[in-house]
Amino acid sequence: MSNLTINQDRLWASLMETAQIGGTSDGGIARLTLSEDDKRIRDWLSAECAALGMKLTVDEAGNMFALRAGKRPDLPPIAMGSHLDTQPTGGKFDGVLGVLAGLEVLRTLEAAGYESEAPLMLVNWTNEEGSRFSPAMLGSGIWAGVYAPDYGDARSDVAGDTFGASLDRIGYRGAAKAGAVKIGAMFELHIEQGPILEAEGVQIGVVQGVQGMRWFELVLRGTAAHTGSTPMNMRRNALLGMAKVIEGIDGIARSHADAVGTIGFLEVHPNSHNVIPGEVRATIDLRHPSDAVLDQMEQQTQALVRAAAAEIGLEHRLDQISRTASVVFDAACIAAVRAGAQAAGFSMRDIISGAGHDAAHTAAVVPTTMIFVPSAGGLSHNPAESTLPEECAAGAQVLLEAVLHYDRQRAETRRGVTA
Amino acid sequence: MSNLTINQDRLWASLMETAQIGGTSDGGIARLTLSEDDKRIRDWLSAECAALGMKLTVDEAGNMFALRAGKRPDLPPIAMGSHLDTQPTGGKFDGVLGVLAGLEVLRTLEAAGYESEAPLMLVNWTNEEGSRFSPAMLGSGIWAGVYAPDYGDARSDVAGDTFGASLDRIGYRGAAKAGAVKIGAMFELHIEQGPILEAEGVQIGVVQGVQGMRWFELVLRGTAAHTGSTPMNMRRNALLGMAKVIEGIDGIARSHADAVGTIGFLEVHPNSHNVIPGEVRATIDLRHPSDAVLDQMEQQTQALVRAAAAEIGLEHRLDQISRTASVVFDAACIAAVRAGAQAAGFSMRDIISGAGHDAAHTAAVVPTTMIFVPSAGGLSHNPAESTLPEECAAGAQVLLEAVLHYDRQRAETRRGVTA
Numbered sequence: 110m111s112n113l114t115i116n117q118d119r120l121w122a123s124l125m126e127t128a129q130i131g132g133t134s135d136g137g138i139a140r141l142t143l144s145e146d147d148k149r150i151r152d153w154l155s156a157e158c159a160a161l162g163m164k165l166t167v168d169e170a171g172n173m174f175a176l177r178a179g180k181r182p183d184l185p186p187i188a189m190g191s192h193l194d195t196q197p198t199g200g201k202f203d204g205v206l207g208v209l210a211g212l213e214v215l216r217t218l219e220a221a222g223y224e225s226e227a228p229l230m231l232v233n234w235t236n237e238e239g240s241r242f243s244p245a246m247l248g249s250g251i252w253a254g255v256y257a258p259d260y261g262d263a264r265s266d267v268a269g270d271t272f273g274a275s276l277d278r279i280g281y282r283g284a285a286k287a288g289a290v291k292i293g294a295m296f297e298l299h300i301e302q303g304p305i306l307e308a309e310g311v312q313i314g315v316v317q318g319v320q321g322m323r324w325f326e327l328v329l330r331g332t333a334a335h336t337g338s339t340p341m342n343m344r345r346n347a348l349l350g351m352a353k354v355i356e357g358i359d360g361i362a363r364s365h366a367d368a369v370g371t372i373g374f375l376e377v378h379p380n381s382h383n384v385i386p387g388e389v390r391a392t393i394d395l396r397h398p399s400d401a402v403l404d405q406m407e408q409q410t411q412a413l414v415r416a417a418a419a420e421i422g423l424e425h426r427l428d429q430i431s432r433t434a435s436v437v438f439d440a441a442c443i444a445a446v447r448a449g450a451q452a453a454g455f456s457m458r459d460i461i462s463g464a465g466h467d468a469a470h471t472a473a474v475v476p477t478t479m480i481f482v483p484s485a486g487g488l489s490h491n492p493a494e495s496t497l498p499e500e501c502a503a504g505a506q507v508l509l510e511a512v513l514h515y516d517r518q519r520a521e522t523r524r525g526v527t528a
Numbered sequence: 529m530s531n532l533t534i535n536q537d538r539l540w541a542s543l544m545e546t547a548q549i550g551g552t553s554d555g556g557i558a559r560l561t562l563s564e565d566d567k568r569i570r571d572w573l574s575a576e577c578a579a580l581g582m583k584l585t586v587d588e589a590g591n592m593f594a595l596r597a598g599k600r601p602d603l604p605p606i607a608m609g610s611h612l613d614t615q616p617t618g619g620k621f622d623g624v625l626g627v628l629a630g631l632e633v634l635r636t637l638e639a640a641g642y643e644s645e646a647p648l649m650l651v652n653w654t655n656e657e658g659s660r661f662s663p664a665m666l667g668s669g670i671w672a673g674v675y676a677p678d679y680g681d682a683r684s685d686v687a688g689d690t691f692g693a694s695l696d697r698i699g700y701r702g703a704a705k706a707g708a709v710k711i712g713a714m715f716e717l718h719i720e721q722g723p724i725l726e727a728e729g730v731q732i733g734v735v736q737g738v739q740g741m742r743w744f745e746l747v748l749r750g751t752a753a754h755t756g757s758t759p760m761n762m763r764r765n766a767l768l769g770m771a772k773v774i775e776g777i778d779g780i781a782r783s784h785a786d787a788v789g790t791i792g793f794l795e796v797h798p799n800s801h802n803v804i805p806g807e808v809r810a811t812i813d814l815r816h817p818s819d820a821v822l823d824q825m826e827q828q829t830q831a832l833v834r835a836a837a838a839e840i841g842l843e844h845r846l847d848q849i850s851r852t853a854s855v856v857f858d859a860a861c862i863a864a865v866r867a868g869a870q871a872a873g874f875s876m877r878d879i880i881s882g883a884g885h886d887a888a889h890t891a892a893v894v895p896t897t898m899i900f901v902p903s904a905g906g907l908s909h910n911p912a913e914s915t916l917p918e919e920c921a922a923g924a925q926v927l928l929e930a931v932l933h934y935d936r937q938r939a940e941t942r943r944g945v946t947a
Binding site: 332334337352362374376377382465487 | 721724727739751752753757758759762765770771772774775781789790792793794796799800801802803805811813881882884907910
């Protein structure tokens with residue numbers, strides 16, 4: 110236990126203050142990446158970091174890295190952070206909490222005059238949400254070398270505006286090359302975006318990794334025809350085939366422990382009261398912590414689609430449109446979170462992240478883990494997204510404890526090695 | 529057999545000539561009711577009827593009635609006709625064929641100097657399609673007393689333009705009161721809009737009646753949540769419930785002979801790749817020739833929806849949004865069609881209309897029936913809608929034979945009565 114205590118009211122006040130930037134009348138935030146509102150929140154963060162005497166570096170993808178010196182400049186910095194952009198119908202906690210809690214940790218350390226061994230760093234990753242420029246987690250992906258900076262720059266929004274031009278326009282194209290800013294470890298606090306912690310009354314999720322994810326686009330094509338004058342035995346109803354796939358995907362997911370499977374997007378053509386659907390498009394979302402199980406689920410999905418199409422005489426096309434491997438977080442980082450939650454006296458449980466996060470990209474490069482706090486009703490990407498002040502503070506306290514625990518452990522190890 | 533033969537080329541030429549009025553580049557027609565194109569086709573029809581020496585009456589709903597005198601002005605006229613308006617993506621035959629075939633019958637009689645017993649009448653009903661002003665079959669409904677003229681006038685299109693104002697604007701507000709134009713019987717030739725005649729290689733459908741139809745709006749409400757972070761056992765997936773209903777409706781329809789049941793319209797909220805559907809709306813369309821069977825199907829649908837919602841823990845709302853009773857056509861009219869097809873040497877089968885038609889309204893007031901000819905691939909409301917020249921001519925020939933058969937029969941009966 111550090112004897113340092115997060116200032117819950119200060120953290121909450123910052124959350125509520127910044128929620129006005131891009132704030133919507135229904136209590137949410139619409140702060141799309143690289144928008145004018147994104148510039149405003151970035152300017153706000155820059156000023157807060159400057160007030161703490163931190164040195165800000167921005168890289169060519171707009172990722173922001175603010176550094177607080179430690180006792181040992183030879184050690185790579187321990188980073189905290191997440192993202193400040195939101196979905197068009199975003200809430201007040203997704204991403205923002207991870208950045209502002211990191212800021213609160215640094216404010217607390219500064220107020221106490223606490224000096225860490227390694228430097229500490231606060232990070233704001235660009236375009237985590239991916240709702241303006243696809244793919245999601247673009248900034249951390251560029252930093253981690255998953256995407257080339259040129260690829261990032263060329264991403265276009267629906268209006269034809271590019272990522273690169275938008276970055277230039279708001280003045281957050283930094284001089285640092287992608288990946289040039291070195292990090293020793295990454296801790297990302299985030300809301301769970303799921304119902305488990307709330308349902309079990311647990312305060313802290315000790316995140317073990319991120320599920321692998323595979324997305325497919327499915328098109329089923331039959332024959333559009335009049336609902337009144339086409340006998341049942343002469344129909345090729347594409348929606349009927351899709352109904353079988355919807356149920357089948359649910360069944361496949363339920364047949365594997367820890368799996369999820371969903372059709373969330375579905376479009377019917379011509380979508381008229383009195384026309385049998387001639388074509389239906391949908392996206393299938395499969396996730397599991399194990400890539401081997403995902404392989405099985407993918408095969409079962411292919412068989413399911415073939416069977417449903419054959420039964421009704423439909424044409425089908427199943428294309429994989431996105432794929433992320435599962436991620437296992439760093440054991441030492443996880444141990445630090447567990448020690449931090451224990452020291453602070455919070456209840457905890459191991460949990461797997463079902464959503465993608467910047468931490469999934471950093472984990473491929475540096476020791477990384479995440480900390481989850483409850484989401485009321487499991488809601489996110491929703492103005493009604495809600496995490497209580499004490500829950501936010503608990504997450505920030507565990508973040509502080511974990512980072513300092515990890516800092517002490519690593520400094521000792523390094524001393525051991527160099528001794 | 530009348531020894532009178534329809535002029536196939538003349539009929540086809542009129543179909544192709546008028547298809548230019550509102551014609552679309554993909555070979556269809558977009559001739560919305562009471563549009564400028566509707567005015568043009570009405571002007572064309574008026575001129576053709578005038579050329580045949582027929583007297584045109586237009587009623588207050590814009591319905592057009594052209595009269596050709598018979599030997600016995602004491603008999604009410606035998607009417608032929610359908611509608612000249614189309615869907616926005618209409619084809620060249622739906623409705624138009626019934627009017628132009630009636631015109632061709634009259635041209636054939638005129639050329640041969642044939643004098644019928646009763647007067648003959650050609651009718652163009654206003655707004656059969658209902659795609660600009662809801663409800664469909666409005667003109668015939670006003671004529672039959674189903675709708676008040678004021679109700680019709682107040683119908684509004686999406687631009688806020690009313691039926692009444694549009695009628696005045698194109699100059700087809702007639703002086704005749706709704707229902708004042710008396711008809712003795714009604715024969716409507718129409719394309720099948722279904723696949724049965726083509727599939728069985730049959731030339732003429734002897735229409736027995738129109739299916740009863742019930743439409744319901746179904747809303748299933750669960751909880752929108754993240755597809756990645758919401759375990760399968762904590763979901764309330766509205767689309768999964770709808771999948772069960774889609775399959776169930778198909779099953780209910782297949783369990784009753786001659787029934788059809790379809791979900792053609794479906795809307796998912798929020799309809800995002802990575803959000804479990806929180807709400808799904810759909811329209812359920814049930815049809816059967818017997819209202820008693822429809823009662824059963826409706827009860828089964830209610831039970832299906834309740835069970836699907838209960839299984840997943842969804843809220844549900846099932847509202848009836850439209851209901852038309854089944855219609856049984858007049859036995860003497862049907863017999864006349866059968867005699868006509870036999871006399872002309874065409875193959876025929878009894879058939880039930882799955883679509884609504886103006887004839888369904890007139891049947892409540894006067895002896896009525898319909899004649900169907902094949903629709904290639906069962907297609908309608910589609911630019912690819914297709915019926916061959918010889919199929920159109922066969923329909924017109926049967927129309928001619930049926931009308932003259934009915935005329936002779938009725939004149940004899942009346943003579944019998946008055947003798």
